[in-house]
Structure formats: C-alpha cells, structure tokens
Amino acid sequence: MAQTINVTVTSIRMVKSNIIRLEIFRPADYQFVPGQFARIGISSDDKVGSTVWRAQTIASRPEGPALTFYIVYLENQQFSEPLKRIKQGDQIFLDAVSYGHFTLDRFSAGGDIWLFSTGSGIAPYLCMLQQKKIWEDFANIILISSFKDETQFVYEESLPLTFERLSSFQLENYHKFSFVPVFTRKKVVSECIVKGIKTDSVFSGAYFEEIISNGALNLILKNSISAKNSKVMLSGNPNMIKTTRNYLKTLDLRSSRRDSPGQIAVENYW
Numbered sequence: 001m002a003q004t005i006n007v008t009v010t011s012i013r014m015v016k017s018n019i020i021r022l023e024i025f026r027p028a029d030y031q032f033v034p035g036q037f038a039r040i041g042i043s044s045d046d047k048v049g050s051t052v053w054r055a056q057t058i059a060s061r062p063e064g065p066a067l068t069f070y071i072v073y074l075e076n077q078q079f080s081e082p083l084k085r086i087k088q089g090d091q092i093f094l095d096a097v098s099y100g101h102f103t104l105d106r107f108s109a110g111g112d113i114w115l116f117s118t119g120s121g122i123a124p125y126l127c128m129l130q131q132k133k134i135w136e137d138f139a140n141i142i143l144i145s146s147f148k149d150e151t152q153f154v155y156e157e158s159l160p161l162t163f164e165r166l167s168s169f170q171l172e173n174y175h176k177f178s179f180v181p182v183f184t185r186k187k188v189v190s191e192c193i194v195k196g197i198k199t200d201s202v203f204s205g206a207y208f209e210e211i212i213s214n215g216a217l218n219l220i221l222k223n224s225i226s227a228k229n230s231k232v233m234l235s236g237n238p239n240m241i242k243t244t245r246n247y248l249k250t251l252d253l254r255s256s257r258r259d260s261p262g263q264i265a266v267e268n269y270w
C-alpha cells in the first residue's frame with residue numbers, strides 16, 4: 001500500500017455552487033505525469049477516525065509548487081460533504097504516489113490529438129496543455145469539452161485562451177490549437193478557437209458521437225477524425241465514453257494498450 005502523507009490546503013474556494021477548486025502544498029518528492037490522478041483522503045465526521053478517499057485528477061503543471069484540483073460538489077455524497085467543510089490551512093491526506101495511465105505516452109507522436117471531456121473531466125487536459133510535450137508532439141491539438149451550460153465552464157484561468165497568458169511554447173504553436181465548448185442544455189453562441197483564431201459558433205444539445213458523425217465538428221474545425229491521422233482521448237462521464245468509443249470503433253480507431261498501440265485512451269470518472 002502507498003504511504004499516506006499529511007498535506008496543507010493552501011487554497012480552497014467554491015468556483016460554482018457545484019465545483020470546488022482545491023490547492024494543496026506539493027510535497028517535495030511528489031512526481032506525476034500530466035493526465036495522472038492523486039488519491040486524496042478527507043476525515044469524515046460521520047465516524048470518528050474514518051477517512052474518505054477519492055481519485056482526483058491533477059490539473060496543475062508538474063513543475064509547480066502546488067497541486068490543483070477541480071472537484072465536483074455533490075450534495076450528501078461521501079467525499080463532497082467533508083470536502084465542503086475544509087478551509088485554507090487545514091490538513092488532508094494524500095497518497096505519496098500518483099496513479100493512472102491516461103497520459104500522452106499512450107500514443108506515438110505525430111498526427112492530431114483530439115481531447116474530449118464532460119464536466120470536470122477536462123482536468124487532465126488542463127495539465128497536459130501546460131506542458132511542452134503535447135504542443136510539440138502533435139500537428140493539431142483539438143479540445144472539445146461539454147458542460148451542462150455556460151455557468152459550468154469555470155476553467156478559463158487554466159486554459160490557453162488569451163494571448164497575454166500564453167507561455168513561449170504555447171505561443172509558438174498556437175496555430176495548432178482549437179477549442180470547442182459544447183453546452184448541452186442550451187443553444188448558445190459560444191466562442192471557439194480554430195487553429196489559434198477566435199471564432200463564434202452555435203453548438204448545443206448534442207452528444208459527441210452525434211457531432212462527429214453529422215459533420216458539425218468537421219464544419220467548424222475543417223478537420224475530421226481518422227484512424228490514420230488521429231489520436232483521441234475521452235475523459236469524464238462513462239456513458240459519453242462508451243457511446244463515443246463505440247462510434248470511433250466504426251471509424252477503425254482502436255483502444256491503445258501497452259502491448260498494442262492504438263488511437264483511443266479513456267478515463268472513466270465513475
């Protein structure tokens with residue numbers, strides 16, 4: 001079993017009524033690769049001495065002094081309730097090692113990388129996009145993130161969306177970057193980025209397999225998914241992952257495994 005360490009909460013705030021941004025002090029020897037998750041433990045008040053543990057994807061950059069997480073708050077759920085009571089300066093628990101295989105080394109470099117997420121499933125990409133590797137390894141980097149509505153899109157500060165905040169490698173490769181937010185509950189005009197250029201688009205109510213298969217994504221991005229040229233990552237809601245992966249298989253994409261590289265990698269959040 002991994003060693004457990006006590007860590008200090010350096011910042012915690014509700015960025016929405018159902019999303020908590022948690023930042024903890026990063027232990028000096030804590031290593032991780034973008035896309036990996038931490039196991040966090042919080043003491044529950046229900047039973048004295050009991051700790052509730054959950055996987056949480058690390059959203060901050062690997063070189064940073066803190067570990068940042070965007071965590072959903074679900075009323076009356078085991079981890080959410082004690083998390084809501086945590087304050088800056090409190091101690092929580094962290095497994096001393098990071099976990100997971102939802103990382104870019106699942107793929108060979110080259111071609112386009114498509115990053116699909118629902119809700120807080122965007123977290124692994126927030127981290128990947130802050131590191132050079134993804135910008136250097138792929139010809140196009142396409143982030144497609146779905147949220148119930150615009151209020152759930154709280155990740156601007158961690159995304160490469162404004163020129164002033166881009167690092168040198170992001171700026172140099174910005175022509176490769178596209179971002180399409182999809183708001184599933186409302187038809188809204190949303191600001192997309194297509195190959196580094198801001199553009200408006202109306203997009204809503206559609207599942208990923210729908211907007212891939214009906215050509216809506218191709219129309220905006222002037223690009224399409226193919227087994228030859230694309231790698232695809234899917235993160236978040238297991239139903240989204242199942243239906244999208246099934247559709248991608250009809251395009252001849254295969255799951256990428258250690259002993260047999262393919263084009264699809266997935267991270268189910270529950």
Ligand SMILES: Cc1cc2nc3c(=O)[nH]c(=O)nc-3n(C[C@H](O)[C@H](O)[C@H](O)COP(=O)(O)OP(=O)(O)OC[C@H]3O[C@@H](n4cnc5c(N)ncnc54)[C@H](O)[C@@H]3O)c2cc1C
Pocket residue numbers: 037054055056057058069070071072073074077078079080081100119120121123267268269270
């Ligand atoms: C590899 C991995 C990485 C994860 N990374 C994150 C992360 O970065 N941020 C995060 O918020 N959660 C993440 N999760 C989910 C997280 O572990 C917890 O499930 C979540 O914090 C809720 O805990 P809970 O005890 O309050 O509810 P739980 O008892 O864990 O879940 C109750 C129900 O809530 C729903 N649910 C669970 N997680 C989510 C979610 N994220 N969004 C919407 N509905 C959900 C599911 O229907 C689930 O059955 C991750 C899970 C895994 C396996």
